[in-house]
Structure formats: C-alpha cells, structure tokens
Amino acid sequence: MADSPNGRSNFWTQANALLRKNLIFQKRNIKTNIQLIAFPFILCLLLVLIQTLVNNQLDKPSNRCGCTCVDTNGDGQCERTCGIEYSTLDQAFTCSIPHPPQWPPLLQIPAPQYRAVRTNFISYGDLPDDSCRRTGSCPATMLITGNNQTFGQSLARNMFARPFNVNFSDFLNSLADDVLGSSSMTQYTNFLEPALASNFPVDFLQPQCASNSQFSVPLQLGSVTVQKDVRCVQGLHLWRNSSSEINDELYKGYRRGNPERNINEIVAAYDFMNSNENLFNVSIWYNSTYKNDTGNHPLGFTRVPRSVNLASNTYLQLLLGPATQMLFEFVKEMPKPETEIRLDFSSLLGPLFFTWVILKQFPVVLTALVYEKQHRLRIMMKMHGLGDGPYWMISYAYFLAISLIYMLCFVIFGSAIGLKFFTLNDYSIQFVFYFLYINLQIALAFLVADLFSNVKTATVAGYIIVFGTGLLGGFLFQFFLEDSSFPKAGIIAMELYPGFSLYRGLYEFSQYSFNGNYMGTPGMRWKDLSNSDNGMREVLIIIAVEWIVVLGVAYYADQVVSSGKSPLFFLQKNQKNLSSSFRKPSLERQGSKVFVQMEKLDVEQEREKVEQLLLESSTSHSIICDNLKKIYPGRDGNPEKVAVRGLSLALPQGECFGMLGPNGAGKTSFINMMIGLIKPSSGTAYVQGLDILTDMDRIYTSMGVCPQHDLLWETLTGREHLLFYGRLKNLKGDSLTQAVEESLKSVNLFHGGVADKQAGKYSGGMKRRLSVAISLIGDPKVVYMDEPSTGLDPASRNMLWKVVKRAKQNRAIILTTHSMEEAEHLCDRLGIFVDGSLQCIGNPKEVFILL
Template sequence: MPANRRDAGVWHQTKSLLHKNLLIKWRTKQQSLQELILPLVLLGLLILISTLNPHVYYGGFNTVTLESDVYLSFKSLGYTPVNNITNHIMEEVAHSLRVDLEMFSSEKELENASLYEASSFVGVVFLDGMSYQLRFPYNELPLPSDYTESYASCLEDSVNCRAANYWYSGFVRLQSYIDAAIIQMQTKQDVWQAVSGLQVVMMGQPGWVEMQKFSHAVSSIYLVLAFTPFVSFLIANVAAEKERRLKDTMSMMGLYDSAFWLSWGLLYAVLVTAMSIVMSIIATCTALFPNSDVLLIFLLIFLYGISSIFFSFMVTPLFKKPKFASTVGSMLTVVMGCLSLFTVLMKDFPQPLVWALCLLSPSAFSIGIAQVVYLEAHGDGAVFSTLGSGPHPLYVPLFLLMLDSALYLLLALYLDQVLPGEFGMRRSLLYFLKPSYWSRRKKRYMEVSSVCERELNGGPVLSTPVDPARPAEPIESVSPEFRGREAIRISNLRKVYKEKYSTVEALRGLTFDIYEGQITALLGHSGAGKSTLMNILCGICLPTEGSASIYGSSVWDMAEGAELRQLVGICPQFNIMFDVLTVEEHLHIFAAIKGIPAAETASEVSKVMKDLDLEKIMGAQARNLSGGQKRKLCVGIAILGDPKVLFLDEPTAGMDPCSRHQVWTLLKSRRAGRVTVLSTHYMDEADILADRKAVISQGQLKCVGSSLYLKTKCGVGYHLR
C-alpha cells in the first residue's frame, strides 16, 4: 500500500464539513435569519389568531319535557301506493291528526304534488305492509349529515334547537301514528290511547366547548408553514452543491457519502432542536397551549422537524436546479399539510385514512397539532395521560412521525444512489439486492514494485489486449527503467452516452499505459474525450466497455470505495470552491476530506499556500478571486496531502504566464514516485511538462509518446486537427 495513503474516518470528514456549513450559515446571514425568525413570526400570528377566536365554553342544561300542544307544520298528507292496506292505515292516521288525505298512484306523482305545496305537504311512501318512508320539506328537519349546528341554540329556548325539530315538525307524531295503525292492524289490539299521550323529553347535557372551526384549521396548518423555511433552504443548499459538482468532486477525493449527509443533517438537527425548545416554551406559556405538557409539545415539533430534514434529503435527487427543487419542496410541504384539514372539518373521519395520511409527515404533524387544540379545548390539554384520548389519539402522529423519518432517510439514500445527477455513478434500481453490494471488501493497492517483482518472477502480467480488427496506434516504447512501473493501465476503453434519440461515443477503444514517475499529457480539442477519460479514471463514471486499473485496482473499485479515492488528487475543468469561504478554509476542509491528521493540517496547508504563492490572498473569499487565482486554488486542493495519483484537467487555464510557470515548476518537483495526468490545450505546456503525450481525437487514441517521438511521427510543427 502506498506510504502516503491516509484513511480519513467518517467522523473526521463530518466535523470538517459541519464546520464548513456553519461558516456558510454565518456568512449568509439573510438566509439564516429567515430560517430562525419566520417560524417565530408565524407562531406569534397563530397565538394572536387563537386569542381573537377563542373556543366558546357552555354550561350544561337539565332534562326538559318538550311542549306537547303544538300545531303540525303540514296540512295535507299524501301517500302511495293505493291499496286496501295503505288506505286503512292512512285513513286512521289522517283522522287522528285531523289533516287532509290525498292518494297517488305512483311515487313520481306524489313528488310532483309536493312541489305545489312545498311548505304544508308531507308524503308517505309504503315499501310493503310494514316499511315506509316519510317525505318532509327540506327545511323542516336537520340533515343526518349536518355536523355544523351549534349546541348554543339548545341552551335557553328549546324551540330554536334544531334537534327538537323532529318533534315540532310533526315527524315523531306522524311516525308514531303510522306505527300504531300498523300494530293495530297486525295485532287486532287498540293502541291509539297509548299513542295519544306521547311525550318527548330533551335529554340533559353536561357542559361542553364549541370549537371554532377557523382557528382549529389554522392552528393545524400554521405550524406546518413555520418549518417551510428549513425545508426550502436545506433543499436549496444541498441541491446547489450538487449542481456545482462540489459533492461529486469531494467524493472523487475520498469523501464518504455518509459524511456529506451527516454534516447537513447534524447542522439542521441542532437548528430544529433549538427552534423546537423555543416554540414549545412559547406555546405552553401563552394562550395557545396553556394546559399541555411542554415536553410533549417539544416532542411533537422536534419529530416533525427531523422528518422535514430527511424529507428534504429525499427531494434533492429528484431535481437538478436548486431554486426549482426548493420551490417544489415547499409546495409539497404545504399541500401535504393541507390534506389534514379533512380530519378537522369532517366528523368521524375513517381512522385507517388517518394512518395513511400520517405517512406524509406534514399531514401527521398537522393532525397532531389539531389533536392538541382539541385536547386544549376540552380542558385537559396534551399530557401523557391523554395520549389515547380524542378523535385522533396523539400517539398515532407521534409514532408515525418517527416512522416517516426512518422511511424518508432510507428513500433519500436510495434515490441518491439511483439518481446521482450528471456526474455520479448510477446504480441499478435493485442494487441493494445484489450480494456483491453487501460483501464488498476494502481493496488494497499494489505498489509498482510489487507489479514489477511479479513480472520478473514470471507471474501473470496485466496485459493490455489489442483488438486485431483495429490498426495499432503509434505508441512509443518506454525506457527499461519504466518497464514494470505501469501505474495506470487502460484497455479497450469505450464510453457511450445514450441520448433521447441518439447515442454519443465519447471514447472509442482506448488502450495505453501511464507510468509512475512521469507526467503524461492528454492532448485534444474540446470534446475529444479527455475529460471523459479522467472521469472514468477517477471513478466518477464507469466505462461502457473495456477496463482501467490504478495500481492494480479497477476503476470499479474506485467507484465503490471512498478509501481508495483518497490516493487521488483532482483538479477538474471547473472550479471547485464555496463562494463565501476563504482560500485557507478551502484547504483545511479538503485536508480533512483527504484524511490528513489534524496535527499535520496546518503545516500542510501552509506548505501548499507557499508553493503556489497563495499566502497573500489566504483570507480572501473565493467569490472575490480572479480566474487565475481560482485555478491556483484548485491546483492547491489537488496536490494537498501529496497524493499518489494526480489528475489535472486544464489546470493553468486563465492563469497569467508567471503563475503558469510557477505551477509547472511545482508539478515537476513532485514528479518522482507519483503519477501525474493532465490535459491541456497549450502545446508549449505539454512540451515543457509532459514526459509522454497521448493525442486523442474524437474519442480515439492517435499517438502516445514523447515530444520527439510525436515530431518524428507527425512532423515538425504538428498541429491538432
């Protein structure tokens, strides 16, 4: 194993990234203040609304006998069908009630007649000798599905109580008389005397509270909105790092995925915890939830906050643009929270549907808050003894919020693997079912000396097979001192990108070796395939066909293991930096990612800044650097920790001549015992730096060798065409 390999632990990387996130939060104060202040503002508005719309408390009333001497609300009584049985029944009823009787041959005729006497006509439809239906005017009786009537009208004047309308409208008396006539006809016994003394008693009612639907619904939604800024900004921050390829580049240098997610998760967990404590104390010390247990309210808010973090992680792989992702995430949160209004506005909402809605954490939290409001209105408040009380027991949303958090976290990790973005390695949809995923072992790199010794002892050689159907590319043989020191071996490498209606072949069967102790330059125009080759060698994407290995380890192993990538230093074609962090802070963060011990970090960072003349701008934020200074910082990040393998994609683009010569000198001084691969458009840079050049055009290898060899094969003053 190479001596300069370091093993960066997950926690070591997490601490560094957490420090980075804290610095970004501190320097983007406008965003941070919105996350902290908006929840408190919404909570204050909710307290104000609850104060202005209090629940109405009523005392009880005693049992009372309803007035029996009342006039019927109808004058005419119609019935259908007409036969001896119905005639006998209805004649008895009409005589007892002293109303006019009308006969109809069909139900339709009866309904038509009721249109002309809408307020004074009642119909009876017999289904058989014992069953019948009563047809009363629409406004005479309360609907069985009407749950909006206030109990207040039944307190003092029972005449205005809609529940008593069954008696005052004549509904109960008519039903009783028809039943008496049927009983008398069936039993031959006189029951009219018993029916004539019928009385109705309004049952007593203990004291109760009438909840205001508006404040009840608003309470359940407002606190969901309070956490929307957390969701929006967390999605935007994570998606921005993915869009700018910062996460992919850090992964190429050895960052564990778990460290990346932990750094954001821990930061927002601290924010959620602090906000939950403040909000629960305010809510229980004001008129909002005065009777509730502060610990239970904290638990409800905290669990929702944690589930919101994992929900944000789950959403980020689905979108590429940060603004669009954060907007959609916020809208989904609000919409899912509003779904819970069905449980507030509808009585006897099915309990299985409540459990189903609670699989959406905003709905679960909203249902939980609505239950707290209900318990507060009925005096006890949300305490541990009332967890199972109420229409939707509070333990249901509490339990399902914990389940939602676990479910969202698993989905976030899964989607991050199968939808990695533009540059990540995409796994198959069922990758977790493959035994190879669970039985991965740490791959050990072989020293070049081990490869050489194996060849000298007659062992198998990692040869590069040649396709006999293709003409051999002109490749210069290396001197004897480099034989057996093939650090990177590329064999028949192909990469095909599939587009909607076509395919693009970026690499077409590349086969050559790259040696330790040499600087190898990749030459070619834009789109020739240089960056694609580097991405494959870094493990950020995999080849369609062929193979490539670094120190005996396949690029497949590079893609699978972060510990193998820590051998590699990378300077991609784009700038890898965080706008609000300084030069020195960048180097410290990437030092931790590469596994440099804390005791050595300061000296290593100072050495890199001195070598690249970055000391004068060490305190400058990245957004204030010039293009050349940004490239120097990217080179500094790449060489940090003295990596065994160095990939530099146009490292000096945008630099002034002095800075370019400075970088050249630095790379030459680090050539011995290492592998350096760079791509460039500058022929003078390739001539000065590179020991060997590989010319690539349209994905094909054209020539490999020294400058003298290329001039011999291509002529003096060769050009890329």
Template sequence: MPLQLDMECVQGLPMWCASSSVIDRRLFNGYKRANKRRRSNEFLAGYDFLDTSKGLFHVYVSYNSSFSRDNGHHSMTVLRVARLVNMASTAYLKQVLSGVNAEMRLEFLKEMPKAAIKMKLDLTTLLDALFFTWTVQLLLPVILTYLVYEKQQNLRLMMKMHGLKDGPYWLISYSYFLSLSGAYVTFFAVFGSLIGLDIFRLNSYVIQFLFFFIYINLQIVLAFLLASFFSSVKTASVISYIYVFGSGLLGEALLKLFIEDTTFPRPWLVIMELVPGFSLYRGVYELSEYAAAGSYMGKPGMQWGDLNDPINGMKDVLILTSIEWILLLLVAYFLDHRPAWHPIFLFGILSTKHSSPSYRANPRSRRVFADMAKDDVFLEQKVVKRLLKEMDTRNMIICHNLKKVYRGNNRNPDKLAVRGLSLALHKGQCFGMLGPNGAGKSSFINMMIGLVAPTCGTAYIHGMDLRKDMNEIYASIGVCPQHDLLWETLTGREHLLFYGRMKNLSGAALVKAVEESLKSVNLFHCGFGDKSVSKYSGGMKRRLSVAIALIGNPKVVYMDEPSTGLDTISRNDLWNIIKRAKKECTIILTTHSMEEAEELCDRLGIFVSGNFQCLGTPKELKTRYGGTRVLTITTAAEHEEVVARLIAELSPSAVKVY
C-alpha cells in the same frame, strides 16, 4: 300575538357514573360530537352529589351551554341553571324525606352588574393549525435547495473525487439537517410556551417531542428523495414552496372538514395523511383541539391516555409517519446509489424509441475510422502487458485497454469516446494529453477518477484496481476538474481546511498545509484566502482548484486544463507549483498548449478520436513530426473517396490521420 310552535318531548335517560372524571369525559365527548354533527348536545347535564348524605346536601351541577343556539350565557341559559338545581334538590328531598310532600325551589338567577373588562388577546385563537403547519414545513425548501445546490454545482462529485464516500456524506448531511431542524422546532416550542400558547403549554411535552421529532426526520428524508428529481435550485425552490403552502391550505380547507365529519370513512382519512403535509396538519390539529378543551375546562390537554381515544387521530399520525420515514429513507438511499433504476429511466424503457445497438454489432456504420496506431503506441501496449504479467503495479499507473462507449439514444449511433487506451506511468512523471475538443481526454480523466465506469478494460493505481478498489483509490488522488467546483459562500482557507481533513490531515499539520497551499498559489497575501469565493476572479478560482488538488500530498493528481483563464504571470507560477509537486507524485494533465506540455510534461500523448496517435517525450515528438502541416477537410460520407483521390494527386506523400 299568538305563536304556534312545534314541540317534541324526548325521554331523558339517567346514566350512573362512578366518578366526576367520568361525568366530565362524557359531557366533553357529547359536546364534541354535537358540534361536529351541527345538532344539540347528546347529554343534557351531569350531577355530582359529592359527599351528600341525609344531613348534608352537596351537589355539583355540570351543564353545557352548547344546548343554546348562541353557545353563550344569555337569559335562556340562566333559566336552565335554576331548573337543573331544582331537579337535583327535588330528587334529594324525595330520597331523604320519603313520603313527605316537600320541595325546595330556586326561582331564578340574576347576574349582578359588573364593570367592563379589557379584552385579552389570546394568540391561541389567532394561530390555528394552518399557521403551525406552515411554520414547521418552511424547513423543507431550505434543506431541498441546499442539496440541489450541491448537485447543480457538482460539489458532491468534487467531494467524492477527494475521497468522501456516500455513507459518510449521508450521515454528515443528515445529522446537520437534523440538528438544524431540532434546534428550530425546540426554539419554536419554548418560545410558544413562554408567551403562553396553550398548544405547547397544556399538551404533554413528551407527545409533542415525539411528534415533531418523527416529522422533522420524515421531512429531511423527503428532501433527500425530492433532490434526486431536480437539477436546478430555482425549480426545486419554487416546487417546494408550492407544496408547503398548497398542502397547508388543502389541510385547512379539505382535510379539516373530513376530520370533523364522523361519517367520513377513516381508512380514506389515513390514506390522505400519507402526504407528509397532511399528517403534520392532522397532528397539529389534534394538539390544538385538546389544548382548547383543556383551557376551557381548566385541565391538561393531550396526555398519553388520550392516544387511545377513537376520536383522537394522533396515534395514527405517529404510526404512519414513523413507517413512512423508514420506507422513504430506503427509497431515497436506493435512488441515490442506483441511478440506473431511477423512475425516469424506467419510463424511458417503456418508450418506443430505443438506443442503437452496440458498435460491435453495427458493421454497416458509414463512419470510417483509419487505423493510425504507430510504433510507439504498440510499444506502450507491450510494456503494459509485460508489467501486468509480472504483476509489477506498485508505484505506477497502468491503463490496460480502456474503452468507453456512450450509447446513442433515439436511434443515434453510439459514441466511441475512448478506444482501447493502454498506458504505463512511473512515480514522479508528469504525463500530458494533447488533442482537439471532443477527442476523449475528459472521458479518460472521468474514468480514472471514477465518475464514469469504463465499458471495457481497467486501470491500476499503485496496485489498486479501478473496477474494485475505487473507494481506496479516492484516498490517494487529487483532482483539478475542467470547471471550478467550489462553494461560493466559503473562503479559500475553508475549502482547503475541508479537503485537508478529507486527506487525513489534522491539527498543526493541517494548518501548516493550508498556509503553504495558500502561499503557493498566491492567495495568502492581501487576505484573499479569507475572502469568500464569490469575490474571486476566474484566475483566482482556478489557482484555488489546483491548491485543492495538491493538498495532502496525494500519490496521483489529475488536472484537466489547469491553466485555463490564467494570465502569463499566474500561469508561470502555476507551472512552478506543478514542477515541485511532481517530484512526490504522478501527474496526468490535459492541455491545448504545446508550450505548457513542453514546460511540464516528461511524456506526451497526442489523443485524437479516442486513441493515441503517438507517444513520447516532447523532444522526440518534435523531432519526429516537426515540419509537417495538418489539413482538415469536412465532407459528406459519400464524397470521402473523391476527396482522398484529390489529396493524393496534389501531394502524393500526404498521410491520412483521420
């Protein structure tokens, strides 16, 4: 059959190269660009005449099978070999035998029959850049959920209340995650090298170490940054896994196409690599490409000199991830220490719904508060003023005009949690605060342990100012919060060892203190101290929280309803522990039980609506206010005067409390 084919002749240009390495480089670059542009190779062949002279014809012919459509060795490729050899031999004869019409022709090549060989499973071809990207990024959900778990369970607040500052917390957590990530990636690289993966075996180990070291640091910083936006472990886990698998799939389906497209603008490619998952994919992609080329040509993969190759994107990735690592570290640390400037807060500023003005600027408020300050409360204020004037604050707790106002949102009125509280306590005293829920007891405790800042006033703990010396105060206080803040995976002994170290106990003194603490709260027997907290009952967790508050002999101990959830026997044992502890420290506790207050407290304060209604010893208060009854009536503001007149008619001697 006659065939009609369109033929096009292209002039081949000879190009002199100084060495064989230059020839190999040009052929490889031409092959790479040809594959990206989906067209034939830019370079036909390369000839290295080696030590050829007039008496010796020694040539090395390099050709690229990509010139054929199937990129393989078939009949057309075999014919090309003969033609390339003939071209070299003809050129040699013309140069040596000048003017003589001589030729040396190689007619054809024929492959010899060969036995069938078993297929070798090459894991490098099966495990592409997507697999390695997913494997490295799987550490992100682990780190993020750990950080959010501490935040969700208020464990970081608990550590802060026992003296752990923000700087050491960041340093310890960062070092732990860096060690974990480093061990993970090192094992991954060593195992891949042992089983013969070219991406690890052929590329420079120094480049691999630098790339993975920078990225795992960036990944840790990214986890710290994301942790400030989540308060639920489940939500953080789901979002992080979506990011890991989503960024990997987008890298394989989208970023890879842009990398191989030489017409795609390079600045846009760099902008896309600002996403840490994309920068990881680009780095792994470059390592795999150089490993594949090195395996094909029998040479090493990526080396330091290859970073200057304009086609190679590893240099951009290293620079970009290093800068991003430093910047995100600063941003994450800033957000962690300045919650008021959190982006969510900034968005709230732009909202049309603003909080209500200060309670001082709202004289028309319809809420009426009666002034029920008693003589003992006034006397306490005078004592505080005298002590402050004499500057006698050693071995004492002095609260001076402490106030806490929670600003109302969405036009709601402000909440006055604590109104001008003044109190003076000596060493060895146990002070109890009684009052209904919402009276402001927990707000007072939170101000004293530094969780919230007072709106007005201050307090002095053994001469240290609450507003200025909180870091020093943390080293001398113990806290038993209202809700147990414990790690479910740690044992009771491990909790006490950890908090004992934070109180500067070590060695034999630490072991002894832990043993005594476990015995004092009845967790030493039956091996309860060595069981994980997840297996503890509610009462056992409560006793452990009390033991944590008392370990290390703190100077001041705050207990927010310590006997909640305890049976009668455990409660009595706990009371005995507190009685022994108050000999060496000052204890402030809140409770709803008058029985507990009489048993433990040297002084009591009835706290209602953010204010003390009375102060004194349990015996004094019972003598002064015994035999009375409290009548609580809830009514609308416009009916308040009517109700007051009704009560006055029924009982003229009734006193309005609030």
C-alpha cells in the same frame, strides 16, 4: 479506531473534517438563518395580534351578559345586577345560568319544501305528490314496520292522536302533552332552544289540521319578548314491509346540494320488530341531518328523546288505555358559570399555519443538498477521500440539529407569547411528534434530492409542496377528518402522505387546546392517546415507520443514482485488492489485434507495455489504463458518440503525462472516467493497483483532482477550503497548518489577506490556483489536472508550472491542456488525443517532431 498506516483518514477523521466545514458554512449564513427563524416568530405574532383585536371586540358590552339597575331594598338605591333575564339573545350565551330554563321536547321536522313526496326515485303510492310543496302543505312523514302489521299500525295511530291543548298564559309549560317539532338547526348546547329563539315556527303534529290551525303567541326569552308562530302539521305514518325498505327510502330521500345543508325528508322511522302485548322491542331511525357536524353533538340536542318517548308512550296507551300517559315535560341543560367569549386563533388556524412553518424546513434542506449536487461539490469531496458513511452521518446530524433548533425556537416563542396551542398540550408529546416528523422530513429531502439537478427547480418544487400540502390539509383532508361517516382506513391511507400525517398531528393538538381553553381543562396528555377519537397514536406510528423506510430508500437511491453503483450493489462481494496481481489480458483486448495493427508504432508499443504490466505480479506504475472505452448512446435520432476508443496507457510514479487535443477529442471524458464521474463502457483502469470499476472509494483516498471547472463553496475562504481537504487527507495539527500555508504560498494566495477572503469574491485566476492547491494538498499519489492553467495570466501560469513540477517528483500526474508550451514545460511524456484515441505518444520533443 486509528487511522490506517498508509495515511488514509478513518471514518471519524472524515466526519470531523465535514463537520468543521459545515459549521463554518452555517456561520457565514447567519443572516439567512435569522430570516428563517423570523418566519414562525412573525406568524405567531400575527396570530396574537388577530386574537387580541377579535377579543377586544368580544369584550364590548353588547357581547357580554346583560345588566340593569335593580332596587332591591325599595329605598330608591339600585344595584347593578346582571343575568340572563336582562340579556338580549346575543348576550345570553355569556351569562351565568345556575338554573337553566326548561324547554319542551321537540321532533326534528323537515321544512315544508323538503318533506317526503312521491318521485321517480321514491314511487310509494301512499306518499303525496309534489304539488303540496308549492302550497307548503306537505305532511311530516314517519315510516313504520315490524313483524305484525296490525299491531304496528295500532301503535302508530296513537302517536299523535291527542288533540292539541295549550295554555296561552303558561305557553311553554303547557306543551308537555303535545307532539311538537321544528325545522331549525340544533346547537351545541340547549341553554336556548333555537326553535323558540329563531324565525322558524313551532309545529304541532295532528292526524288532520283545521283551516285556522295557525296562530302566534308572545314568548318571553330573557329580557326579550318575541312573537312565536305555531302551526299545525299533518303527521303521516306509513307502513313499510321491512327495515330494508325503510333504509332504501331514507337513502333515496336524502337531499344533497341544498345551499344551507344536506337534509333528510323523513321525520323518523320505527321498526317494532317482534313487539306484542307482552314484549316491547323497537329500533328507531332519527333525523340527524339538521345538526351542526363539527365537534361532539349529544343525542339530546339532535332531538332524539321525543322520538323515544312517542314509541314508549303509544305502547303504554295500547296496553292500558288512552288515559295512560308517560308524561315528558321538558329537557334542560346543566348549570354553567358566566362564560367569557374568547377565540383561540392559534388553535383554530394552527393546523394550517403551523403546517407551513414546519414544512418550510423541507425546501431549505432540499436546496442545500441539490446545491452540492448541481455544483458537484459532493463528488469533489468524495474524490478527495470523503466516504459515504461520514457524509451521511454528518449531513443528516447537521440538518437535524438545525431543524431541532428551529422547532425549539418556534415552540419557546409560541409558549412565551401565550399561545394555548403550545401551553396546554403536554410538551413531551409535542417533542416526540416534532422530533419524529423532522427526521422523516430530512429523510424525504435526501430522497427527493436525487430527482433534481438544479437548485432553482428544487426550490420552486419544494415551496409548492409546502403551500400545497397546507391548503390541501386545511380544505380537503380536514373535511374528511370531521366527517364521521368517512372510513378510518381511508384516513390512515391519506396519512401515509407525510404532509397529511403532520397536519393530523397538529389538528389533534389544536382540538385539545381549543377545548381545553374553552372548558378550562388541560390539553392533550399521554393518556389521551388511548382515546379512539384521538389520531395522534396512529400518526406517531406512521411517521416513525416511514422515517425508517424512507431513510433506507434514500440511502439506496443515493448509492445507485449519485454514486453510480449497480442496483444490486448490496449483493456483490467485496473485490480483492489488485495491488499484488493484475487481471489477465481480456478476450476483448486479445481480439482487437486488427485495431492494434492500424495504430502507429509508439501507440502500439504502449498497448503492449500495458499487456505486459498486467501479467506481472507487481509494478511501480501508478496508473494503468486497459483498453478504456466510452460510448455515449444516441439521443433524439442522433447516432451514438464514441468519446474514448480503447485507450491503453501506463504511467509510472514521478511522471507527468500530458494530453493534447482539440475540444471534443475525449480528453475530459477520459479524466471523468478516471476520477469516477462516469463509468467506462468497456475496459478498465488500475490506480495504485485498484480497479476503477470496483474500488473507486479506496482510490479516492490517494487521489487529487483539479477539475476543468472550479468546484468551490462561494462562502468559504481559500484557507478554509484547504483546511477541509487537508483534514480529509488525514493531516492534523501543525502538519495541517504547515501544509495549508505552503500550499497558499505556492499558488500566491497567502499574502494580502487573500487566503482569508471568501472564494466567491476571487477572480477566475485565483479560483484556478486554489483548485490546483486543493488537488495537491495531502500528498496524493495520483493527481488529475484538467486544463489547470486556463484563465491565468503569464506570471501566474509560470508560478503554477513551478508548483506542478515540484509536485510530480513523488506522484503520477495526468494533465490535459491546449497549450504546447505548457505541455513542453511540465510533461515528461505527451499523448496527442484526436477523435477519442491516441494518435502518438512519446516525450515532448518526439511528439512535436511528429506534429
């Protein structure tokens, strides 16, 4: 696509200019970039350091499988032998267990103080009152229901009718005939039964308990002998009329707020439904409130098998007699090799820490965008011809490249130091996840930037979002993720917040890497995304969809908020080029004759000239202002402010028009309307035949602006500023170099290394001269200068005047000033601007005579 013949730069020329400027800007901020990249490096090193210190503690002999010296040959020479039989309870977890021990099957029985009693909420008369809790004698309750009450109660009576029988010389193996239970919490594995290895007593259920039905037996656990208390507990089976009654009672008997855990007061419940002598059909409720809720927990470790055995056994005994028994001797774990205790902190803490690492890019992008907005650099670039398309494409690609480099360094460094979070999970899944999220994050930054106009405010808000999201993810969102009862729809709804979708993805990576490190298996692979427990697939879909939606909304908001377009701009048809024919005088202008008659003759003649020019098919006038007005609405009880009152002005090519007036007269408001910073309240203006209301983007390509306040990048040099704006004006190669050097020389910024000095180190006068040079580079057809000589010493001011006088020969210039000397020296015509309107207009001598 070639540049247009009238000298306007095309899309790719503008994109190239912005890209070059961004690369220079990035090069100047290399120190900041190093500090940014150092953050994840330091965090990863901190994780490795903590992990090393903890693993050193875990490697101590007290935490490894126990060993002793054994004389195997009887020759007095001993060999060091290790095993669970030589280990303490703390060491046993790490030992090789080729033959796991056998443990008696148990029921989960609530502790005495938490067993079911009659209360205001549970008013069944067959429950004991709460006085039994004070004495610790409350029975362990089972609930029974079914279609046949007689049959169901007969089955229930057989559940623990056999007398307690134990062989103290072989305590564990003799317990298979007895109904045992415990209030201890179950574990992930069953290599060591917590009911036997803890301080909790073992309970045996009987219809009635004798007064001396509690005793203690020695129990050998590895190399340790413990005294285990065994006590009788009354087993109470109660009939309920339906399963819904049981559900209601179980719900009301669920105790919340216990300092250790939430528990249920009922041992188990059985619905024998339509069971009879020819059919056995039963549903079982089991007590799972004593299990550890993190991770997978097999049903065997929630003490379900004994409940199933009780129901099956009692049915056989009812049919075949009490001598019949389905013996349930033991439960045992699978064999396992020796286990080395290792904690992978990158997986344990990864979701929280790495959420902070990735989100840290958000305030960086946000502040860069708000900086351009606050210092009006975006509008300055736009006024010199940079279109929205090139700006969005290059800015987005620029931030994406920085974010990709940041994430690449993060993953490479984490992998290099051996963090399992990175090394075990498939790198292709990680790339897709990080790539999608950083795109969403950049789109969010573009959208949120429209809400801020101050860099400090945006920075504070950005970092609050970073740390707040991490903390909420770690201490709120993760709680819901690990709660199996929380609905999946609720999780998906929470993941619509981008920070939580990021946290969920990192959480999935951490779970797979932690389990892979513990089990010696690979981490997450693509096939794992089809697992119903893996939330990565839904996260990827949510992030991808949100990226597209947020990017579209951000672009729309930018067009409406920053560019000042109508909210329905996408429905408006392109306006015709008005270079061939202007609009007819408006009814509003025709109806303002009363106001015209009050104007002075010279101002009235200028208005009539404008009306005549608008009726002509062509004109040599570069600027025509048609009854331009600007009214600021009243605020806080103050009346509205009329800044510009129906200004009509015609300016031919080759003329410099000066506007004089006191502060607050409306000069800057007029300039801001002409350069597109604010919209007129009514009226319009035509620049090179283009309407400022509809064709401002096209006007920018042939316009130069020297604003009242210098809009410069602090880290770019004077030469780099001019190179950038020269490229926007379609200057290339030698023409660009020559134009830049001539501009620098004309404003006395070429010699002494000043041209290659950063603008942030310029004096106020040097910045002003650079702003004038920027406004004139690229041969713009129309130039606006708002008090260009402010802050200049006499020598610099005289030199600047020479530059402006040379420049006005082939362009139209509007210049505002407080200096009559400057106006007389530069301007072909002057207008005195007071209280928003022209008081007189003419050449400098005529105006000064009137004054």
